[in-house]
Amino acid sequence: MSSMTDPLLQDRPTVVRPGALIAILGGGQLGRMTAMAARTMGYRVRVMDPEPVCPASFVTDETIVGAWDDVAAARRLATGADAVTLEIEQIGLHALAEVARLTPLRPGVEPIRIIQDKTLQKTWLAENSFPVGAFRVVQSEVELQAAVAALGGHVFLKIGRGGYDGRGQARIGIDTDSTEAAIAAAWQSIGARPAVAEQALDLECEISVMAARNPAGEVRSFPAARNHHENQILAWSVLPAGISPELEARAEALAANISAKLGIEGLLCVEMFVTRDGQLLVNELAPRPHNSYHQSERGCVTSQFEQLVRTTCNLPLGDTSLITPAAIVNLLGDVWLGKEPDFAAALAVPGVRLHLYEKHTPRAARKMGHLSATGSTPEEALSRVLEAKRRL
Secondary structure (H helix, E strand, C coil): CEEEECCCCCCCCCCCCCCCEEEEECCCHHHHHHHHHHHHCCCEEEEEECCCCCHHHHCCCEEEECCCCCHHHHHHHHCCCCEEEECCCCCCHHHHHHHHHHCCECCCHHHHHHHCEHHHHHHHHHHCCCCCCCEEEECCHHHHHHHHHHCCCCEEEEECECCCCCCCEEEECCCCCCCHHHHHHHHHHCCCCCEEEEECCCEEEEEEEEEEECCCCEEEECCCEEEEEECCEEEEEEECCCCCHHHHHHHHHHHHHHHHHHCCCEEEEEEEEEECCCCEEEEEEECCCCHHHCCHHHHECCCHHHHHHHHHCCCCCCCCCECCCEEEEEEEHHHHCCCCCCHHHHHCCCCEEEEECCCCCCCCCCEEEEEEEECCCHHHHHHHHHHHHHHC
């Protein structure tokens, strides 16, 4: 765990006390779990989401229905709220600006403007001397052809805006080829829109570090999590990551420094690559709770969701120390397709808990819930949660 205080901040904004109204842009599972933490701390909660019956709607006081770029809905959300945060970064900038005009918006407009477009995000990281792998921003198929050649023919192509959980991504020269036809097909597959072409790396593992920064300038990092993806979607994550103390310290400091440089008020999850030659490189940023820290509810003194409430309300940040190793495995809609999952069998595994999001329409690759487990070691926690999923 690492912490720091921003010496440039002189003023200490007002604390939002329990009993106040917190508003959240987004009512998905992250908003739901944040709302549950807020209610435990005595806050009232309002959310805005395109879906009236969203996962958070079951645990909040009010749901405002509106698209992510609906300025009028954002105005209704912010009116009367004591502070606003978010659980999804793809909010229209005009809607964010309207919220910020009416009430404190944490994490702020500018950090979201940078993060929500990967072409801006990657460029910002490089310009501010944070370690990233070789990449090129591409605006056309011709630029992509040149980028693939410059990056050695093995490239991950990621759309600038809107892609997540493997959507808006394509591989070139990885399990395929890098011919002109393959490059053209990849460009069309992401909608022929501005994107980042990233050189494929020789990876040892993927980790993430969650940093939190409150308006008073206090910054604190959680221990690193080790992550495993399947089809570009997080399959499981475990705390601690099992990396060396030196690498752990570097990763936590890197996340804290990026958070402070961005001036973000809230959470920032920094996804990182650890290469086989020992490099630590930033992959992507997420200015919100993150799938790889769901197990913080089980394993840490303070969960990521409580920490978000604390940053939103300008409360002192919670202790992020690890109490016990913990792991999660995602439950995608595929688990429901064919037959009802056997939750009783999964819950018979020692240390396992079930977390469902009340999404009533299972679809392949849709996140419907997760299983969590604790153990005496990271390996035991992960083994338990994977066994529980197998029993489903």
